[in-house]
Amino acid sequence: MPSDDRKNSQDATPIVGAATDIAPLGGPKPAHERTADEEAGLVDWEKLAASDRFRDLLKAKRRFIVPAMIFFIVYYFALPVLIGYARPFMETRVFGPVNIAYLFALSQFFMAWVIAALYVRAAARFDKMAAGVVSQSEDAAPR
Amino acid sequence: MTPALGMFLLFVLITLVITYWAARKSQGAAAFFTANRRITGWQNGVAVAGDYMSAASFLGIAGLIAFFGYDGFMFSVGWLVAYLTVLLVVAEPLRNAGKYTMADVLAYRLNPRPVRAMAALSTLTVSTFYMIAQMVGAGALVTLLLGSSHVSYEMAVIGVGILMIIYVVFGGMLATTWVQIIKAILLMAGTILLSLLVLKHFGWSLANFFEAVTHVTYHDKGVLVTKNFLEPGLRYTPANHGALDLISLGMALVFGTAGLPHILVRFYTVPDAKTARVSVVWAMVLIGTFYIMTTFLGFGAATIVGRDQIAVSGGNNMSAPLLAQALAGDIFFAFIAAIAFATILAVVAGLTISASTSFAHDFYTAVIHRGTERRPGEEVRVARITAFVVGAVAIGVAILLGKDANVAFLVALAFAVAASANLPVIVLSLFWKRFNTTGAVLGLATGLVASLALIIISPSIMKVDPPGVVGAARHLIQHPPIFPLENPGILSIPLGFLGAILGTLLSREPRAESRFAELSVRANTGLGAEKATTD
Numbered sequence: 001m002p003s004d005d006r007k008n009s010q011d012a013t014p015i016v017g018a019a020t021d022i023a024p025l026g027g028p029k030p031a032h033e034r035t036a037d038e039e040a041g042l043v044d045w046e047k048l049a050a051s052d053r054f055r056d057l058l059k060a061k062r063r064f065i066v067p068a069m070i071f072f073i074v075y076y077f078a079l080p081v082l083i084g085y086a087r088p089f090m091e092t093r094v095f096g097p098v099n100i101a102y103l104f105a106l107s108q109f110f111m112a113w114v115i116a117a118l119y120v121r122a123a124a125r126f127d128k129m130a131a132g133v134v135s136q137s138e139d140a141a142p143r
Numbered sequence: 144m145t146p147a148l149g150m151f152l153l154f155v156l157i158t159l160v161i162t163y164w165a166a167r168k169s170q171g172a173a174a175f176f177t178a179n180r181r182i183t184g185w186q187n188g189v190a191v192a193g194d195y196m197s198a199a200s201f202l203g204i205a206g207l208i209a210f211f212g213y214d215g216f217m218f219s220v221g222w223l224v225a226y227l228t229v230l231l232v233v234a235e236p237l238r239n240a241g242k243y244t245m246a247d248v249l250a251y252r253l254n255p256r257p258v259r260a261m262a263a264l265s266t267l268t269v270s271t272f273y274m275i276a277q278m279v280g281a282g283a284l285v286t287l288l289l290g291s292s293h294v295s296y297e298m299a300v301i302g303v304g305i306l307m308i309i310y311v312v313f314g315g316m317l318a319t320t321w322v323q324i325i326k327a328i329l330l331m332a333g334t335i336l337l338s339l340l341v342l343k344h345f346g347w348s349l350a351n352f353f354e355a356v357t358h359v360t361y362h363d364k365g366v367l368v369t370k371n372f373l374e375p376g377l378r379y380t381p382a383n384h385g386a387l388d389l390i391s392l393g394m395a396l397v398f399g400t401a402g403l404p405h406i407l408v409r410f411y412t413v414p415d416a417k418t419a420r421v422s423v424v425w426a427m428v429l430i431g432t433f434y435i436m437t438t439f440l441g442f443g444a445a446t447i448v449g450r451d452q453i454a455v456s457g458g459n460n461m462s463a464p465l466l467a468q469a470l471a472g473d474i475f476f477a478f479i480a481a482i483a484f485a486t487i488l489a490v491v492a493g494l495t496i497s498a499s500t501s502f503a504h505d506f507y508t509a510v511i512h513r514g515t516e517r518r519p520g521e522e523v524r525v526a527r528i529t530a531f532v533v534g535a536v537a538i539g540v541a542i543l544l545g546k547d548a549n550v551a552f553l554v555a556l557a558f559a560v561a562a563s564a565n566l567p568v569i570v571l572s573l574f575w576k577r578f579n580t581t582g583a584v585l586g587l588a589t590g591l592v593a594s595l596a597l598i599i600i601s602p603s604i605m606k607v608d609p610p611g612v613v614g615a616a617r618h619l620i621q622h623p624p625i626f627p628l629e630n631p632g633i634l635s636i637p638l639g640f641l642g643a644i645l646g647t648l649l650s651r652e653p654r655a656e657s658r659f660a661e662l663s664v665r666a667n668t669g670l671g672a673e674k675a676t677t678d
Contacts, residue, residue: 001603005344021519023236034612038309043664043670043671045216045660045661045664048660048664048665048670049660049661049663050660054664054667057667057668058663058667061667064333065231065232068227068231069227069228069231069232072224072227075218075398076221076224076393076397077390077393079216079217079220079393080390080393080532081386083217083379083386083389084379084381084385084387084389084390085386087375087376090375091374091375093460094338096354096355097355097356097371097373098353098373098375100377101213101217101373101374102213102216102373105213105216105217105220105655106435108220108223108224109220109223109435110224110619111224112227112427112431113427113428113431115231116226116227116423116424116427117424118436119230119231120420120424122415123417123420125216127417130667130668133664133670134668134669134670136477137465137670139594142311
């Protein structure tokens with residue numbers, strides 16, 4: 001334990017640092033003080049990329065994102081295609097003067113919001129999986 | 144002083160106070176380029192909406208619906224749907240793996256100098272074309288809104304240009320963000336208020352409203368006609384390849400929004416990828432609500448003001464302000480006019496900061512000086528000078544073109560370049576291990592050249608005008624168009640991907656392949672991502 005040779009007794013800086021305190025000079029920096037560049041050198045990217053946890057994360061993301069992209073692209077481009085090539089059907093009235101064309105265009109907004117909401121829910125799971133991958137790297141990295 | 148001028152000046156005053164506050168708070172590169180990455184999720188979401196919804200959206204789409212009914216509404220759908228690509232594919236990986244620009248992600252595993260040079264060229268092309276379109280529109284609109292007896296076109300362009308330079312040069316990203324937030328809130332408030340007034344006009348009955356929309360009366364070439372505005376076909380007809388042009392526009396929106404540099408830089412202003420995601424969702428709620436409400440604005444203007452009246456009072460861009468005037472008088476007109484002005488300023492400020500960030504970070508530091516700042520703070524200084532130059536050039540070009548110039552195609556061009564050049568290389572760099580420098584350079588070049596070339600031979604530039612069309616409104620090339628569509632996306636996007644893929648297959652780059660693991664882990668987990676900094 002270093003001796004307290006500070007002249008100013010008003011200085012409230014604790015002598016022994018907890019993990020959250022300012023890092024002592026010279027020693028390794030605590031994780032929260034490392035810059036992005038310093039962190040890069042500490043990680044074995046190849047090993048992480050090949051790890052089961054990371055591959056599971058990629059698989060889970062792909063399982064959501066690829067079908068979601070395909071669905072929204074098909075649903076969206078159906079609008080101009082149907083307007084262009086199936087106009088009588090699109091002009092069928094549903095509620096009073098309101099026709100399929102208007103309702104289908106309006107439904108695009110709700111489609112986008114629903115997919116966004118589903119993605120946010122799925123992404124909470126991806127975040128947990130990503131945290132698992134990161135903790136794995138921190139276990140391996142020198143402190 | 145008219146009420147409109149008063150509200151314009153009030154908005155200018157508020158934004159200048161914000162710029163002063165932001166200038167005192169912001170020190171250093173992270174503050175200038177990213178507001179220290181401390182913008183919260185909702186703030187950034189609102190700012191993205193403010194950055195994205197241009198005067199073309201607010202006044203233009205309301206006008207399209209007022210003039211062409213359903214076809215205008217259909218046109219507006221893609222602007223929201225496009226955000227699914229931003230949400231699902233681009234926002235989070237970009238935040239995780241980049242620092243200031245989209246080129247950061249490309250430069251990770253590719254040879255930085257050629258890739259950054261091309262990416263900066265593409266970014267500057269998108270931003271300046273988009274900005275010139277906004278500036279010409281701004282000049283024409285401000286003179287209309289304030290009355291040309293008070294403000295000339297040139298004064299309006301210079302005023303807008305000087306304000307955007309001040310926001311960016313002094314206030315950096317923090318001031319730009321808050322100008323965008325205030326604008327988005329004003330825009331939403333004005334749109335909701337206007338929609339409610341339209342509903343009130345129809346006795347709070349949607350049935351009455353839609354009934355009125357089915358028979359809109361106006362003069363078409365001197366003949367009085369009555370049209371059902373809920374039926375498609377008033378603008379996009381088989382004769383002008385309407386369906387194909389809409390599909391082509393849809394492709395440019397769906398793939399281009401996720402490649403717009405001024406939208407992408409916004410995701411660097413938040414602390415982490417999760418916040419970036421939250422902000423996209425906020426933006427989607429705002430943008431979607433706004434475009435749904437354009438139904439009331441556009442159809443309301445068509446039924447309450449009438450197409451004939453709008454045509455003689457400034458044209459379709461004036462639909463929303465004229466509707467406000469018809470429903471609630473001059474003060475409300477002034478309020479809506481001030482919102483239109485705020486809208487223009489927020490968008491041009493966003494474009495200016497993304498252009499200057501890209502030039503300073505990607506071109507000046509990385510390409511000319513091989514990635515090292517010679518003096519601390521040099522990058523920010525260069526960015527400030529660039530913002531000044533870009534602003535001055537935009538003012539000059541907008542004045543040279545004049546207010547009657549046909550500039551709508553510049554927006555189509557910006558989206559086409561973003562979709563055909565930027566998006567393919569971002570996606571391939573993130574998801575294809577084999578992708579390499581040759582592929583990125585060739586992909587960016589093909590996307591850029593294809594979009595430009597197709598626009599030049601499209602009816603936007605190449606068309607035989609009937610006699611009587613004179614001056615700036617004339618098409619540049621008097622020849623029947625070679626490419627029939629106004630939107631080149633349907634051809635230029637596949638060409639961009641093709642260029643990127645063929646370029647990649649031409650050569651092998653072991654270093655790019657070996658660094659794929661690192662980029663993939665970073666992009667998907669946020670490990671080693673740039674962190675928020677303190678003031």
